Amino acid sequence: MSRVVRVARAGLHHWEEPCLSGTRGSGTVFFSGCRLRCAFCQNQEISRQGRGWNLEIPRLAEVFRELEEQGAHNLNLVTPTHFAESIREALALARPSIPVVWNSSGYETVDLVARVAPWVDIFLPDFKYASPGLAARYSAREDYSETARAAIQAMREATGPALFDEEGLLARGTVVRHLVLPGNLPNTLAALDFLATLPAGTPVSIMAQYTPVGDLAAFPELNRTLTSEEYEQVLDYLDGLPDLDGWVQDLQSADARFIPTFDGSGLGDVGPCTSEGSVLGALSGG
């Protein structure tokens, strides 16, 4: 991507994991575009349709500074991978004193992880698919699983174990998210098996917020939220993996009330956007 970054929203977000949201909120910056094109993307208005506003690097640095001034517990870079170099330049202009969070899809090279690790305090990757077939079906990336496994291991190696401050806020570490998709229990159980192999001190976050968005005619199994029976099976399986630590979302999180609006808020006087629409999402992540 160019050195002009594209951003859809910046602001305090209160629906991340408790160790990130704290009491004042996580300082999220939602970047437009994404290296994946997941069929079920909750943020497809910005990830696939490109809704957003162009910012020069100095203005991005100001946005970072403003979030810290508003009291953000951390600077949460959402779907940042394709703008890594521009973000590095912005951080060189305005390095916040709060932790920097790399909130990504997990579909990243080990080389990319090594390049961003010096200025990232917290990696917050997804591990979406353990199954290459499912990754091919929903994201056209059959190599997602092996790529993300290597990236996550590199992230964990770079940060070391999770470190929390005296208020219980995450100061450093790697937290891995997994979104449970309806009708795909074997993929989730296999993903949990992988997460259980990570070193101690790698918390996981199991997400139940999936909500159908957009045209899913080709994927009818995704055209509903999770059932309580499905989610119970996931939680029962988790009970059998005592080495896994972290958070599980309530099933009630699959609710449009938690959705941020991608309206350019927090970016300053940015003028009209070049694409329009609305979006569903809850936790910030890619």
Ligand code: SF4
């Ligand atoms: S779900 Fe995440 S990784 Fe997939 S297209 Fe959306 S933002 Fe990108």
